[in-house]
Amino acid sequence: MGTFDKVVPFISRHIYTLSTANLNRLINGYIRIGNLRDARKLFDQNPTSRNTVIWNTIISAYIQNDEPHNAQNLFDEMPDRDIVSWNTALSGLKKIKNPEGVYLCFLKMRRVGLKPNEFTLSIMISALLDTVFNVLTPQIHASVVSLALNSSVFVGSALMRGYANVGDRVALGRVFDEISMKNVASWNALVLGYMDLGDPDEAQRVFGLMPERNVVSWTTLVNGYIGNKKTSAARSVFDRMTERNVVSWTVMISGYVQNGKFVDALRLFLLMLRSGTQANHFTLSSVLEACAGCSSLLLGKQVHLNILKSGIPDDVILSTSLVDMYAKCGDIEAAFCIFQSMPKKNLVSWNSIIGGYARHGLGTRALEEFERMKRLGIRPDHVTFVNVLSACAHGGLVEQGEREFYSMEKEFGIQAAVEHYACMVDLFGRAGQLEKAEELIKGMPFEPDIVVWGALLGACGLHSNLELGTFAADGIRRLEQDHPVMYSTLLKIHGEKGVWTNVLELKKKMKEQGARKQTAGSWIESSYGVG
């Protein structure tokens, strides 16, 4: 290679090199308009003008833009990482829900001798919430104290969440007391903490002591009551709010949905629209779930139209809610149509469509989608298998169901849970293989639940097996649950077998319990949401 070949790229690189200040300005400009590709191009073209801040800016932009892989690669290439770089990496790992990665990254940072700051510690604590690593909260607290960061409002609020998460009520209060300049966020964290600990009364008391309250304080209270299953208390707080935003409305709507009060949810949604508050994707997926819950295809379609008109961007969760709504409202073709058009699908989306076909009795279609999903390299989870097994049960695919049941553990390492056993009992039971169902129940590694017994009892009703039916009914009674279906099924079997004294006795008992014969519908379906 001649001198020229070496010199030209060198010169061209340097002639057009931007100053650090200009590079920074241009990169920030591209990021602001969402053009990460050109920001990266400039970054790559100006290796000598890059400084730590620019590296951090790009890494952070990748994280915010849901490109954790690019962020990680750049972080790995980075020559001089400062504390902000590490904090950015930690927040990226937190975002992709990798608590172990967060912990290991923190250790690595410590090993290169960097001292954590307030950002580091609050990211750490919040990243470990609701994971097995939350036991580290007191240890992190120790670091906080040794670095004298205990009066920080940010660290304090994070610590309070951490302690509430591990159920330490005393520490929650102590951390709050130690925050020197408490603001409304610290107070909100205290209300949230007591709600998380399952003590709404104390949360309400603290709420009353607050020097100032904002819309978040009120929403925290509403949501806390909902989390503690006190829907009407939540509603009365909601009604007393002087200012509501889209989050407050959504919290209350989804609260109704979580508690099965679909009509209340839909009614509130209409009030929200009348109030002029614009729904967002959180609101709409809750509303779609409400439509699905009360099988209101008409309303579901209207919500769908609304989404299309409002121009809310494509979102995996919202689209999956639509798939589920159409499937549960009986329009499986529409469900599949939306599913097909989704540019991004995740495990939940696949589970929805498989469950949808299963519910419609289209076992073979469900299994086709299951195969397609596996071919695309998506690993099924325990929910997938509930849907697959239920598809087999509904489609009468006994042998296939058996194969899937064993492959679940062998191929995918998923331990069969009680709901899988319930599906298998249902599968064998519907097919009239009652001995196999019985055998399965007796060999189960745990106690059968109401759904397992219900499946067996249903099968006994279908195939008029009095002996096994009584065995199932006894199982249900041992769980101290009297379900009207139990009586009506037993009644049917007894009637068919001509055991009239028992029929009369059962009828008497039903009357005492106030049980009424139920309309058609499967017990399993209502318990697992599939069938």
Place this chain on the structure above:
DNA sequence: GTAGGGTTAG
């Protein structure tokens, strides 16, 4: 350039 207190799907 990094963090806190409230919301979504199977």
